[in-house]
Amino acid sequence: MCGIVGVISKQAFPASFIQSMNNTLIHRGPDCESYLLGGMHEFDINPPQCNIIDSPIPFAFGHRRLAILDLSEQGNQPMCYRGRYWIIYNGEVYNHVEIREELETLGYTFRSQTDTEVIMASYDAWGVDCLNRFNGMWAFVLYDSKTEEIFISRDRFGVKPLYYYQDNQHFIFGSEIKALLKHPAVTKEPNIEYCKLFLKMGSQDHLRETAFKEIYRFECASFLKCRIEEIFHPFKETTFWSIQPNLSNEPYNEAKASEYAERYYNLLEDAVRLRLRSDVKIGSALSGGLDSSSVAYLVNQQLKAVGCGDRQETFSSVYRTTGSEYCDESYYIDEVARSLDVRSSTIEPKVEDIIEEHRKFVYYLDTPARNTVMSSWHTYKLTRACGVKVTLDGQGADEQLVGYLDYMTSYFSTVPLGTLIREGPLYRQIPNASSFIARGSILNLSRCLLGEKLSLSILDRLGKKFSYIPVNQRMSDDLILSLGTLFHWADRGSMAFSIESRMPFMDYRLVEFLATVPATYKLHGGWTKYLARKAFDGKLPENVCWRRDKMGWPIPEEFWFKGKLKEYFIRALKNSEFLLRVGIDFSNVSEIEIFDRYSFEFLLRCYVLEIWYSVFWGRDAYIPVNPQISSLD
Structure with missing residues (x-):
């Protein structure tokens, strides 16, 4: 897992531009900083590793490394293969071992144990079809110095981010928007229409447009291949993967249900197996629900099988304070931890810290979220404080198993x-x-x-x-519409603390299988997620496996913002100049009326939007003192 940035330009530019962009992403990759400069014979940076090559037009790639596989210098990027291909890459191809073995039978050799090298060899062997062989999450930019072509791709579900700015002189890209804003060609302006849509509909992380004007998302499940000098022209990505859901109303059959449940269990088990590949410490987030508990169970089984069961750790946010107990899941978290005999660590967000902690997260998110996302943020904060660098998490199951009412x-x-x-x-x-x-x-x-x-x-x-x-x-639609937002939160929350978040439920084999299962097996006998419950019946505690009242990842925001933080919350709404720009005026609404006249969900979106604007444009704009946050202070 890493951070990547790049600039391709028709005009010569100082190499310091790319270093400034790259340094913005130090939290994504604190272990190494490296560069590739093409067609630039004068440069003013001297990092530990800087590669210089010829190119028909000037370009620069930057990379910040979070070392997970092959911790040696052989894993540093930008990486070259066969003196021809150069790549900067963020993500993990979990089946790289199997692909490597296949490539070796074709005569390919490798100097490292990284999946990065496997990606380039795969591209050399199979061209763009290599993407269909990858099981994982990725955003990469590859340069072929022989054909002078650029190859860009993003994973099937958009777990890993990639943003870009384009005009007739520049193509500027990076893992996070804040990196692009460091380049002088990129104008730092809010996208007013996007902000209006956010207030109306909530998070819009599935759209190409972003909250920043003229900065766009590269499409998921797609690629772009073109000559480097063509990158300045408007383009449309090519889709390499899509899903075809089973829309039948097939009657329920018990024998078939058992077959489906067994297949589901086996696929999820193998997804966990692949995602346990790491050269660093691994943990998992545990919310007390079926999904995260299923992942924790499978991790537990596989670690015990190799004699490492005592190494398993789980991390959770809890709410035991009087008034916030309606969001507390600690009873179920403790049930699962006891049944698996794992080390369970918990953290309770403090109301007095919420304002500043939320501002930090907004900075790392880049775009406004529909809520504060404080449960996720604090869980990752705890995880990093405990020295864990990789987590296996439960996102994605609800959207595939009918988990939402x-x-x-x-x-x-x-x-x-x-x-x-x-x-x-x-x-x-x-x-x-x-x-x-x-x-x-x-x-x-x-x-x-x-x-x-x-x-x-x-x-x-x-x-x-x-x-x-x-x-x-x-559910097929929500793989793009809803999950884009969850993946955005997971990527930014985890990477803010230099953690790689892995998601077994997003193994494409499991996703494709669940799309073929008729809805009557996902909803049955009065139970949502019936297939998953049946698969883990007898494995997880019964009151977790057959629980009806799971709340998702709840956050006691009403308790905070209608309680101790009420004055700050209302003042932020009533004094906001940016909300006026998007057509919202609270100045004439009394403090008594504001909660009666508007839904709390809408008020929270307004508040988040105001905080986002103040973080990036306000007089007290947030400046991270130490982007690599690792303590619980």
Whole structure:
């Protein structure tokens, strides 16, 4: 895991530009700083490692290394292969061992044990098709000095970030937006339309546009290959992977359910096996829910199998303070830790630290989030303080296994009426369930009486008030729409503390399998995530495996901002000049009315947006004193 930056320009530029950009990412890679300068015969930097090559136009690559595999200097980047290919790369290809063995049968040799070298050899062997062989997370830029071509790619789900700025003179890119802002060609301006959309809809990390004007995200599951001098022209990435969900309403079958559960378990087990490959200490985040507990269980089994069970550590945020207990998951965290006999460390965010800790996280996030994300932030803070450099985490399962209650409207609107009746227990656990049932019943009844096309036509005339998106289709969409935000938070939160976060649920083999499983096996007998519960039944504590009230990763933000931090919260809203620029004016709303007139979720988005603006443009803009935060102080 690392940080990468680059500048390709039609004009000569000082090499100090790339060093300034690279230093912004020291938290992503504190172990080494290296550069590649192409077509630049005069340079004013002298880092530990600086490579100079010829190029038809000037360019510079910078890299900050977080050493995970092959801790020797052989793993430093920019890395060269066969004197031809140069790469800067952020991520992990977990199946690099198997790919290396295949390449060796083809005559390829290697000087390091890194996955970085395997990527370049794979590209030499198979061209752009190499991407389909990679199981992992990545964002890389590769330069072929023989053909003078640039090859850029980002992983299937966009776990690893890559941003760029482009005009007719420059192509500037990096792992984080703040690095791009160090280049004088990039204007530091907020994207007002994006900010307005954020206030209306929340986080928009699936979009190409960002909260910064003229800075864009490189698309996930895609690549760009072009001659280096063509990089200044507008481009459209080529997609190399997509998913085709099973949209059938196949009736539930117990024998088939057992087969699906076994296949699910085996795939997740192998995903964990691959993600345990590391030359540094590994831990895992534990929230007390089924997903993180499943990962912790599989890590436990595999470590014990090699006699290392005593090395397992888990990390959690808890809320035991009076008034915030509604977000506390410590009972379930302790249940799992006891059952697995692991070392469990917990941290409780202190209300008096929230304002400053949130400002720090906003700086590392680069863009506004729909909430404070303090549970995740403090968990990574604790992890780093305990000396752990890699974590296996549980993100991604909810979006594949029907873990969110708002999937219910899709489910009830497409299943047969008989199935709907049988799912009574599921109905009873859903808040405001009558509205879901009403919508689903109307859709089903209209289909029975009027036929498919006519029922949809009538519902469309009613203003499209009724959801008719099949569950698996919604989950497929959310792999991009929802998970983009979760991955953004995970990447920035972990990398702020120089930690690599790995996500077994995002193994593409598991994702492709779950997309083929009919929704009736994910929702069954009144249970969400039925397939996963069945797979881990008898392995995890029953009150964790068959728990109905899991809250996600809860944060007691209302307790904080309606309590001790209320005055600060309201003052930030009422005095915000930036909120006025995006059309929001709280100046004439009394402190008594503000919580009655607006939803807390909306107020929180407004607050986060104001903090984001103040961090990057305010008079008290945040400047990290020591970007590599590692203590609990």
